[in-house]
Amino acid sequence: MQLFYNPSLDNSYKQFFFTPEESKHLxxxxxxxxxxxxxITNGKGYLxxxxxLIADQRKCKAQIVSTKKTVPKRYKLHMAVAPTKMNDRYExxxxxxxxxxxxxxxxxxxxxxxxxxxxPERMDRVLQSAMKQSxxxxxxxxxxxxxxxxxxxxxxxGLRFIAHCADSEKMELKRRAVADKDIIILIxxxxxxxxxxxxxxxxxxxxxxxxxxNRLRTETAAIVACTTIAIxxx
Numbered sequence: 001m002q003l004f005y006n007p008s009l010d011n012s013y014k015q016f017f018f019t020p021e022e023s024k025h026l027x028x029x030x031x032x033x034x035x036x037x038x039x040i041t042n043g044k045g046y047l048x049x050x051x052x053l054i055a056d057q058r059k060c061k062a063q064i065v066s067t068k069k070t071v072p073k074r075y076k077l078h079m080a081v082a083p084t085k086m087n088d089r090y091e092x093x094x095x096x097x098x099x100x101x102x103x104x105x106x107x108x109x110x111x112x113x114x115x116x117x118x119x120p121e122r123m124d125r126v127l128q129s130a131m132k133q134s135x136x137x138x139x140x141x142x143x144x145x146x147x148x149x150x151x152x153x154x155x156x157x158g159l160r161f162i163a164h165c166a167d168s169e170k171m172e173l174k175r176r177a178v179a180d181k182d183i184i185i186l187i188x189x190x191x192x193x194x195x196x197x198x199x200x201x202x203x204x205x206x207x208x209x210x211x212x213x214n215r216l217r218t219e220t221a222a223i224v225a226c227t228t229i230a231i232x233x234x
Contacts, residue, residue: 043139112191158182
């Protein structure tokens with residue numbers, strides 16, 4: 001199944017037009033014709049079946065024939081991850097995290113960060129592409145980049161964890177996480193969180209956790225965390 005994305009669709013729509021980009025992809029690349037059925041999501045949990053009425057590569061028109069609401073998960077996973085020095089590594093995390101099932105992502109600025117800016121438009125395109133590729137009907141929420149301290153001050157509910165490499169007492173995530181609970185996990189930059197940041201996170205109720213015996217890159221640690229939570233909730 002090929003999945004398309006249209007954030008404006010809802011139950012009130014009967015007919016709609018694809019964007020010029022997707023119209024071109026439908027007609028020129030996929031060779032779709034009038035009366036062919038295509039699938040679209042609005043990124044908010046809905047899956048629409050639509051019949052093509054006009055196969056125009058500039059403005060393809062379709063009519064909704066069925067609507068299905070996806071049953072939401074029993075938990076939400078929020079990953080707060082420091083941007084990596086190389087953009088492609090962070091984008092890899094965004095892509096794979098979306099496929100695995102992350103619900104919300106916040107880039108956090110830390111003391112040891114080597115990258116202090118991000119490109120949200122590009123990141124959002126990566127999320128959309130991964131959502132469509134993995135046939136998800138919910139688009140992960142991408143928050144603006146903020147400092148770790150600002151993030152900690154927010155009223156974040158659920159289980160809260162901070163993964164770090166410092167030599168201190170911590171338990172593996174798989175032994176700390178619980179199924180059917182909202183979870184927030186902090187992942188630091190290549191240089192890890194500073195001790196000051198770790199102590200501050202603990203003051204705000206974040207429990208130190210380990211992701212295994214090996215030292216992991218930022219993006220790898222984030223994926224291990226996503227996978228662990230997905231398995232616990234499977």
